[in-house]
Amino acid sequence: MSKVANERSIIHPFHRHPAGSQPPRIYEPYRSTPSRNPSKPLIFLPHTLSEVTGPVYGHDPISETDNDLTRQHTGEPLGERIIVSGRVLDDNGRPVPNTLLEIWQANAAGRYQHQRDQHPAPLDPNFGGAGRTLTDENGNYRFVTIKPGAYPWLNHYNAWRPAHIHFSVFGRAFLSRLITQMYFPGDPLFDYDPIYQSVPDEKARQRMISKFDLETTQPQWALGFRFDIVLRGAEATPFE
Amino acid sequence: MNMEYVPTPSQTVGPYLHLGLTNKHSVTRIAGPGVPGERVQLKCRVLDADGAPVNDAMIEIWQADKSGKYNHPDDAQAPENPFNGFGRAATDPNGACAFETVRPGSVPGPGKTTQAPHLNVAIFARGILLQLHTRIYFAGDPANESDPVLAMVPGERRDTLMAELDPGKTGSWLFDIRLSGDRETVFFDV
Numbered sequence: 001m002s003k004v005a006n007e008r009s010i011i012h013p014f015h016r017h018p019a020g021s022q023p024p025r026i027y028e029p030y031r032s033t034p035s036r037n038p039s040k041p042l043i044f045l046p047h048t049l050s051e052v053t054g055p056v057y058g059h060d061p062i063s064e065t066d067n068d069l070t071r072q073h074t075g076e077p078l079g080e081r082i083i084v085s086g087r088v089l090d091d092n093g094r095p096v097p098n099t100l101l102e103i104w105q106a107n108a109a110g111r112y113q114h115q116r117d118q119h120p121a122p123l124d125p126n127f128g129g130a131g132r133t134l135t136d137e138n139g140n141y142r143f144v145t146i147k148p149g150a151y152p153w154l155n156h157y158n159a160w161r162p163a164h165i166h167f168s169v170f171g172r173a174f175l176s177r178l179i180t181q182m183y184f185p186g187d188p189l190f191d192y193d194p195i196y197q198s199v200p201d202e203k204a205r206q207r208m209i210s211k212f213d214l215e216t217t218q219p220q221w222a223l224g225f226r227f228d229i230v231l232r233g234a235e236a237t238p239f240e
Numbered sequence: 241m242n243m244e245y246v247p248t249p250s251q252t253v254g255p256y257l258h259l260g261l262t263n264k265h266s267v268t269r270i271a272g273p274g275v276p277g278e279r280v281q282l283k284c285r286v287l288d289a290d291g292a293p294v295n296d297a298m299i300e301i302w303q304a305d306k307s308g309k310y311n312h313p314d315d316a317q318a319p320e321n322p323f324n325g326f327g328r329a330a331t332d333p334n335g336a337c338a339f340e341t342v343r344p345g346s347v348p349g350p351g352k353t354t355q356a357p358h359l360n361v362a363i364f365a366r367g368i369l370l371q372l373h374t375r376i377y378f379a380g381d382p383a384n385e386s387d388p389v390l391a392m393v394p395g396e397r398r399d400t401l402m403a404e405l406d407p408g409k410t411g412s413w414l415f416d417i418r419l420s421g422d423r424e425t426v427f428f429d430v
């Protein structure tokens with residue numbers, strides 16, 4: 001019994017985030033951060049079995065059109081059809097296979113299919129704006145969707161969000177859980193968006209921007225964008 | 241870490257998270273009636289710095305089964321039952337959400353320590369750029385006294401990590417998450 005307990009307590013801690021690579025908790029220009037984040041310092045937690053494990057099984061089954069947001073309704077959604085694909089890797093550069101990705105986004109007019117979105121832009125009956133998929137054995141994923149529009153919000157006067165797709169990824173551990181936003185290259189709104197600007201390091205910010213990719217662009221059909229996602233990885237992994 | 245592969249920055253889930261995460265894919269029943277263990281009905285509330293309910297948050301839970309086993313390949317003992325251990329729910333207009341589960345067992349801690357039964361919690365919301373991590377322990381559990389993580393928390397703040405029994409309701413537990421302000425919940429840098 002004690003042997004088992006000892007075996008189970010061999011923990012491979014995960015890398016901590018490099019300075020400047022993640023947004024701070026409180027970022028004043030994003031006005032809802034101060035009231036929704038702790039004012040006291042966080043307590044540093046050495047990694048235990050509780051942090052380095054996470055939900056890798058038991059997701060709801062994925063259906064055939066879950067990764068194609070243009071085929072979830074009777075007709076085709078309006079807008080610019082795009083293919084978003086990439087890889088999920090850990091910070092050791094290893095692919096993260098069979099992990100769940102969930103996305104949600106506004107339609108081409110910049111409106112979410114959501115009751116709280118009151119932006120006076122049209123809803124599209126053929127666009128729900130949500131998808132999910134699993135990465136393959138090499139960490140690859142692919143979505144077909146339409147390019148979301150920019151939309152206004154109430155953070156400050158004349159505030160507009162750059163076009164983006166929300167990405168939620170699990171990875172192997174509860175602490176590798178990541179929810180981010182994928183942006184599009186060359187968006188003129190980057191300079192004015194406190195959510196994008198909240199990430200201190202410029203190189204880190206650019207990791208949220210997808211790249212136009214002619215190789216995955218399908219002739220006469222859809223533009224391709226590549227977006228690789230990197231999750232926290234372990235300092236050393238078993239079986240090495 | 242290979243510096244070519246720095247983790248992608250986190251961004252807020254924003255106000256429309258339900259569309260992709262909870263409208264169709266909530267998991268409020270972490271453990272159904274068939275899962276062995278002491279039944280736990282857990283009601284959480286999320287409150288902001290002013291004590292106002294946060295009505296657009298999402299809580300995710302990760303927990304071990306009644307024997308303290310995580311359903312994960314890195315846990316050498318797989319759970320003996322169909323228990324996943326993952327929960328997810330959006331908060332309602334009162335900032336509340338509820339889960340049905342079983343009380344987890346003790347889990348190995350650093351060295352030869354043992355961690356008291358606890359649920360691992362991540363909180364996402366508009367205004368939260370990077371998810372917050374906390375833990376839910378069970379008030380009155382004698383194992384809390386020797387828990388190595390609680391030992392790192394200043395004594396006067398430990399009660400922010402304790403679910404309390406709902407008076408008069410067997411198996412019903414309450415846990416408030418105060419994001420900021422008076423009696424702010426303890427959050428962990430994981």
